[in-house]
Amino acid sequence: MTPKVSLRGVNKSFGANTVLHDLTLDVSAGEVVSFIGASGSGKTTLLRCVNLLEQIDDGAVLLDGDEISAVGRDPNPIRRRVGIVFQSFNLFPHMSVLRNITLALTKVLGLSSGDADTRAAELLARFGLAEKASVYPDQLSGGQQQRVAIIRALAMQPEVLLLDEITSALDPELVGEVLDVVRELKGSGITLLIATHEMAFAREISDRVCFLHAGSVAEVGAPSQIFSEPQDERTQQFLRRVRSH
Amino acid sequence: MTPKVSLRGVNKSFGANTVLHDLTLDVSAGEVVSFIGASGSGKTTLLRCVNLLEQIDDGAVLLDGDEISAVGRDPNPIRRRVGIVFQSFNLFPHMSVLRNITLALTKVLGLSSGDADTRAAELLARFGLAEKASVYPDQLSGGQQQRVAIIRALAMQPEVLLLDEITSALDPELVGEVLDVVRELKGSGITLLIATHEMAFAREISDRVCFLHAGSVAEVGAPSQIFSEPQDERTQQFLRRVRSH
Amino acid sequence: GGGDSASDDTVAEEATEEVVEETATGTGNDCTAGKTLAEGKLTIATGNPAYEPWVVGDAPESKEGFEAAVAYGVAEEMGFSDENVVWVRTGFDEAIQPGAKNFDFNLQQFSITEERKANVTFSEPYYSTNQAIVGLADSAAAGATKVSEMRDLKFGAQAGTTSLDFITKVIQPNTEPFVYDDNAAAKAALEAKQVDAIVLDLPTALYVSAVEIEGSKVIGQFPLSDQVGADNFGMVFDLNNPLVECVNEAISRMRDLTYELISIEETWLSGYTGAPVISLD
């Protein structure tokens, strides 16, 4: 079976700083893969490459076997199928919370504004934000902003969802809520690529965990294997230092 | 002994939304107090009130027994003594990382630019950012930005430091580094007020943990007491739900 | 009283006219046929506003004022009755723009110069005058009798007139002159003591000093000089407009045959000629 998302020898640098280095990885449809690794190891950049927000310097990114990173490809139909939640949320400050969520529903998916509102309201309620629907992003707490960002991406029901540190501003209770949602999504066949520094979260949610080191895949495997018996020396070292505190 | 920071019946609302409700708490000099509680419970707002970034509606904030929240007080000398690390980092995008850190050192503390650079370079090295000194904030990863924000506040060597979710974008390894720094700071007599949703972090670092519920202190006590035998029903409930995942 | 005398003249002339044309309808003669902007009408442009003594009260239809009277005189010579004379207003720029004009001819003290002839067509001169200077009675300019005494004065002039040329070529003051759009600005500059004197054509100078600028006087008029000849006013036509020949014929008749030009000049400008002559040394 063709992998859902496939990275083939991807290279990406910013000036002299090589961030992704010959990175190769296949993710099957319906799989949940978490990326862990030190800050600056390239997790965010990797996700942005899958979404075509970064242009790769070399290699290829494939979606359903189709080379989406080819120069001149229209990224728009692809981005409709691949959603992302940004580490920095990137909500639209001039729109209410509700409109942040419904904008793409109506303009991209073509939902009626009534349908879009309903879908948004359901998700807002689920994440405990029902009464913040008409508020503006600058008037939300950090955790509230993060939840709106998650809802905005979820509402689009993409085939592949890229989640970048989506629990960073959430209290443990809400992390649990997100876990529940992800479990549900798994049933629906969505493919998830998750960048996270919360090991417990990665362990609990993932089918496979991928340890990034200096922009390449140092080790990838089932969570139990990675966390209990890591093979790669760098993984061992990282996890050792993580645990020593 | 007069408490270092003292909140007396503080009330703060945004429009109809009451965020801090008759909040009272004393923090002694050199103490580390962590604030936990659901997203939107008012942690960030509380810290901002101590720093006079929010005007309180009622009550008083005292620093060394001095009512700093009195109308018409010049907040400037107070802010020199009270530092804050923001949940959203708030780095200055038009300045290099180095300049972000040295700006207030030279302009507020009056350090020579040589001394400021030295101080900044030491901290940057300590947090693994030595080679990012001349880079701009928009070119940093999330974790890197957060570290710069921490360094910027630390470099000012304030008497009271307010830390708002300062580990949210850090990988566990760096969280350990921050823990080390905080332990060191404790020795130097600094008073720390920390808003966090990472229970392990709060447990490990704090002298006292304060559980906020709907803008008031539901329970406050030693970490062992709060996490092992919480008295207040709402605390019990929160911790139960946190653990159930 | 001026208005009456002008119309008297007209009546008298019509009665004695021997040249045969179709004055019955008053819509032009053979010469003008097919050459005017609107068939059977003569469209004449003047300034906006039009100044005295050239047009009295900014109302050329009244035939009062030198240029108004000349215009009606020419119209009549060409066989247009008064009601077929149409007045329009233009600024200087509209008079010289390359596009289709909205007038047959334009008279507002345009000086005939060689340079301009490349772009517009002029009629024969209908008036010649010389330059004069106006200053406040208590100014540094008062009492000057020769050009050599004036070199340290600060001069002003109106833009688009030959007066400016006259200042730089004949008076040659030590400081650069100032230039204004109209005599309102020149007057304000005199009052603000930014300039000591302004140079204008003599009739305008006399009118301005007598009526418009309180406390000013014509300090003197300059004799016709070799460097800058007399200021000859002509009517402006679109380049190569054939109507100019009919107008020229009318003007020469008024000048040499009927002497009407002289009488109009006496009526409207006689009060505006006397001023001491300044020596060009």
Added chain:
Amino acid sequence: MVLVAVVLLVPRMPRWDRVKKSFFDVDQMRDSFPRLIDAFWLDVKIFAWTTPAIFVLALLIALARNSRSPALFPLRALAAAYTDVMRGVPVILWIYLVGFGVPGLGLERPYNSPLLWGSVALGMTYSGYVAEVFRAGIDSVHESQRAAARSLGLSSAQTMRFVVLPQAVRRVVPPLLNDLVSLQKDVALVSLIGPIEILRQAGIDKAKFANFTPYVVAALIFLAVTIPLTRLTDYLWQRERRRTSGTRVAA
């Protein structure tokens, strides 16, 4: 304070009477007012039909300059050249060139109307200015906003329309008002090629009566229109900002 000093001292100046008569002559005001109001109507009309055209054109140019596809380089260069030339050449010259030049090529009435071509000249110049204002606004919206919008599948046009432009325009309301206010006054330049609008009428009256009071009256008429408009816009703008923003740092 300075104001008070001016109000008290100026009338004591030795020649204040003369200046007062030149600029603030009440009879002259009464006399000129009806003519000026009449002429002002033409300003309003020219303003009313050029403004929408300017905004549309300016937006198109700003968008062209903001296009990012490498293939569109010529478009960007052309748009930059357009703004440079439109701004660089004095409005007066555009008015002469287009207002006299184009009809001068042999257009017949009514297509040679100075009103028409004068307005075209104004539209050309001002679209250059307004385009730059839009561009500044567009460029000031943080890149992450585009990233977010595009990642949701919005096309680049939709991103511009729903995400970038609304934020951009909000940021440049004051400079946009600047340009509207100066357009309102540059409408007067159309009078250079014939039509008589308020400033020309004031100029005529000034020349006729050798008195600057008509200009003062014209200025008062302008003020009577612009001040309420700018105050209202400002009020709405500030309200919108307050409504959507977080806490403002008081002191």
Added chain:
Amino acid sequence: MVLVAVVLLVPRMPRWDRVKKSFFDVDQMRDSFPRLIDAFWLDVKIFAWTTPAIFVLALLIALARNSRSPALFPLRALAAAYTDVMRGVPVILWIYLVGFGVPGLGLERPYNSPLLWGSVALGMTYSGYVAEVFRAGIDSVHESQRAAARSLGLSSAQTMRFVVLPQAVRRVVPPLLNDLVSLQKDVALVSLIGPIEILRQAGIDKAKFANFTPYVVAALIFLAVTIPLTRLTDYLWQRERRRTSGTRVAA
């Protein structure tokens, strides 16, 4: 394309010769050029001494409008009134009013110089415009930037100087250039009260030769100055933006 069409078609228009002669007469150009360049020098001088004054004044006004202390309300109101009046009244009137009016109050030479007072009038008007541009820039800097700076102990003046203004000015470079370019041209209005600068010289030549070519030459001189300047500023601006910004979304 439109351009090509214009270039090809216009010379075929029936009266193109006339228009060409009126606006693009080569001999006339050669003849006027030295005089115009001479006169342009005055424009440059006026521009050079008014610009710094305008920037300083505009900044002060923008800061006054941006003050936040409730006690400073009168200052804010005054600053708003100042911009409203300065922008609302046509530049021409300020030039007449200040240029003739103030010296008319009884000042003696050299203090009644129209150059001096004309420049003052320009400075007054333009500081109103530029202040609004600064204000837009200042207001567009996110509140969290102030919060961060103040929390570090920077005073509100320091916050403005080191954190807010640098970001603000970067955002409004194009509208600021707009205002500089139009100031450069409005310098010409000083000629209304006497001094002969380039546009007046062009007007004199125009009247003398009944030909608009001198205006075209003047425009070319303006362009020769403004285009390199705007291109350079733009280049520096874009480079600075690229240098400090993250990834730009390509398409």
